Amino acid sequence: MFETIRYDVKDGIAWLYLNRPDSLNAFVAQMNREVKEAFKAASNDEQVRCIVITGEGRAFCSGQDLSEVDEKMDHGQVLRDHYGPMIKQIRQCEKPIIAAVNGVAAGAGFSLALACDFRLVSERASFINAFIHVGLIPDSGNLYYLTRLVGEAKALELSILGEKVKAEDALNMGLATQLISAESWEEDVSAFAKRIASLPTKAIGLIKRYLKAVSENSFEDYLEHEAQGQRIAGLTNDHREGVKSFMEKRKPVFSGQ
């Protein structure tokens, strides 16, 4: 049903491959739409307990396909119509999202990786906030996420200088969760995804939800949100299983419910 991406669900993990390797998985409007739809499907699929997004071929995603850009293009409207809805769908998703950055993540491809919860980076990966090179500003939520990850000074530097960030630097800067060697890439990504998929999924969703509430609320209001979040978590089977397995001195088996 998808043409620009591939989407499979296996063992509780939704694998989303950006699948335009000939153009280094550059975004066209159809890919924006399909990524959005895939995230919606994964969010609604009770089987899914973790989402991995990665690139087919040697790149993660090279950003907007410039062949779609012409003189008449209203850049703001493209964001409102295509990138914005895609990024919002990702932000709304309460399941854990892993960007498995297999190669270059440039421009909106960088933004896409930033919108995920974890960034696993291959030693072949790199990030580049390339917008400045064509006289544009970072978009698709880029600056919003980037400042939160690396602070304003570094975000400014990456955005204005537009230099390539190598995988190892990305790790040191706090952009990446884990640096993975090319040889064990698929295996390690798979293992990480499996680990995430075996955690209490509902609690992860609530952690994501209430992390967002931190910057949106006063401390007093935040405490009320937190109380609601804990009430919801306290009603899950996974909470019961966690406590029970602790008492029984065994490893918990979480169902995600």
Next chain:
Amino acid sequence: MNAYELIETSLEGSVALIELNRPRQLNSLNRKMVRELVEAMEGFDRDDQVRVIVLTGKGRAFSAGADIDEMTNDDSISLELLNQFADWDRLALIKKPIIGAVKGFVFGGGFELALCCDILITASGTEFSFPEVGLGVMPGAGGTQRLTKLAGRTKALEWLWTGERISAEAALKYGVINKIVAPELLMEECMKFANRLAKQPPLSLRLIKDSVNKAVDTSLLEGMQYERKNFYLLFSTQDQKEGMNAFIEKRKPDYKGK
């Protein structure tokens, strides 16, 4: 106890619950449903056991609006003669507190129904809107009036003219709703609030609602005269004696609603 077809009613302690029950149609409102709703409200309003009424919708939406099919072939005269909004006017006369628990979509007639509630508790992610303009009409069950009185002319015109969706956050900011809660806890939080109100002296709640509603379209001086009468009136209640005695005796009051 459910004698209705398109709504469901129940009673837990002194809190009555009314649920719109056409989840497959996202609780789109038709005339029969509104009639049933009004009758249920009026029944609970007269029922001594009931102190607070909670209104919600079954399924994922509170109500996505009025049933369009039902009015496609109406003309001005048939509508005048049908006088369907007379049922809505009766909703405005309910004296007990009405708490709306809303979620998902609250559109058109569903939004107007929500605006008939005294308190609105909203699940996060809920969207409100008046999409009537997109069908070449406008709200007809109080939408333009109630929204304007709550949010002010500036925002009301923008929202009504564009028909755009209003986020729960925006609705909160402009005073349209009381609070936003996690969707999982909508009914729990709502019932907590309802039970809290149910412990308050019912006649005080009743005359407070009466007085506050008066403030909406009366001059300040006239409203204050009105308020005063209601204030004096409460001194004829047993609950006033109970409340003040309990205060002096440093104990919790037990209100009877008399």
